[in-house]
Amino acid sequence: MTDVEFLLWVRGPAFDIATIILCAGIVVRLLEIFLMGRKPDFAEPRGSAMAGGMRTVFHRTLPDPGTLKRSSFTIITGWVFHIGLFVIIFLFVPHILVFERALGVGWPGLPSNIVDAVTVVTIIALLAVLIHRLRDPVLRLLSEFNDYLVWAVTTLPVITGWLAFHRVGAAPPALIGIHILSVELLMVLFPFTKLSHAFTLWIARWYNGAIAGYKGIKS
């Protein structure tokens, strides 16, 4: 297989397979959660479950001061690489073209050298969280294979993308091919690992807030 054949394969059949697994997987996981159902609450409501739920969805985006003080490293590095990933995925022009092809709508991107700088910061933050996980005895004890797998499939596309942008290490078509393949790995594993927090997070927050809201208390 030549580099170009490989690139065509990852852009064609492999991307199709990854898209299908990603979309079907997300729908399956959401249905699994929703169809489990909840116990009916027979207590007299003292507030609105919906209002409490929605409030928590937004409110928990910012950490409360106590948590921030206790786990400042985790929270700040977490914020840095999440914002970094957002900028890289949604504001880099070649990536916007993929969304444009999928959704039919595009949006303006950032200059590529800004995205380049953000990528470096993101890689540093991702490495920092891994080192923290390995060095902190409690965190290391709690970590299992899946945690490292999730870290790897998140970090690989960022590093391979950065290498593809700077075209170092291999022929450019191969570099882009490897980068797209690493993204496809992420897409395939996304619904079935902790990465699914990207969509379960909102349900969990809403549910927490709704329980409290129903009881008329703050979550």
Add this chain to the structure above:
Amino acid sequence: MKKDQTLGEALRSRGISRRSFLKFCATTASMMALPPSMIPVIAETLEKMRRPSVIWLSFQECTGCTESITRSNSATIEDLIFNVISLDYHHTLQAASGEAAEAARKAAMEENWGKYLVVVDGSIPTGNPGFSTIAGISNVDMLAETVKGAAAIVAVGTCASFGGIPKADPNPTGAVSVSDLVTDKPIINVPGCPPIPVVITGVLVQFLTFGLPELDSLSRPKAFYGQSIHDRCYRRPFYDKGLFAESFDDEGAKKGWCLYKLGCKGPTTYNACATAKWNDGTSFPIEAGHPCLGCSEPDFWDGGGFYKSISTPTGDIGRNAVYAAGAGLLAGAAIGGVLHARKQAAVRKHQRATIDDLGEES
């Protein structure tokens, strides 16, 4: 012109001044990114050199490579270098035809056994020997016979270098490149559709002066194919700033912004177009407002569309997503049903403990 004349003698007899010869050497040196101190070396080597015999084989090709070399630089010294190289066989350019032409090829091979240079343009069909023949000899046989006594082979054009358009899917003739068939001789690939004329002559001069040049992983001389179009493109600042032409006639296109969104393959293409340019340094495709097709790279014809950018998937993502979501709904409902049934079964099996039960145990 006598065959055993040196190049210097031949040039002088044709009234080419030393000044213009040195100018050519200087241009060649700068093309190869060599220091000025190398100019006399090139001049001296070329001047003393006997005219090397060159056998040019044209297989499955469109003659574009020959057009490129003969037309674009007419009346320049590059053209003369080609006249003074002993081009003993080139079935488009030579006056002889048929038996006489083939006799000239065989005579050149015999006289210069082990020293002649074979230039190939066009791919070689392996499907049926009758797909492409010259004087009744199949391309495979002629290549095998001719390269036996060659010092080296220069594969000119993408067809000879990588298979090119004849090899494009579904490759009806079973076309292959020179390097697919010849493995025991040095091969220099000079791809491009066609290659830049001054790059073809530059590669020949480089080979004649310094021997086999430094090659990249695709056997292309690094002196000419060492940098990507993207890295040397004058529109690169627009790419870096995020300014792109969205169509061929929008404001961005008129302002000369980056053509990445219109499918430019500059980032994955290695060639000298952005520096050496075409038509005596006039311009190159991107300067003329068209994205780079990546013609000096293998399989450029099958690269997923000239006007689709390299980062985008080639399939119909929207349709795939909808089908996948539909399948997910069915699968999710089935899994949900099973889980729900399990939950109900667990509820039914659940035995309530009473105070008395607890009392008995304690």
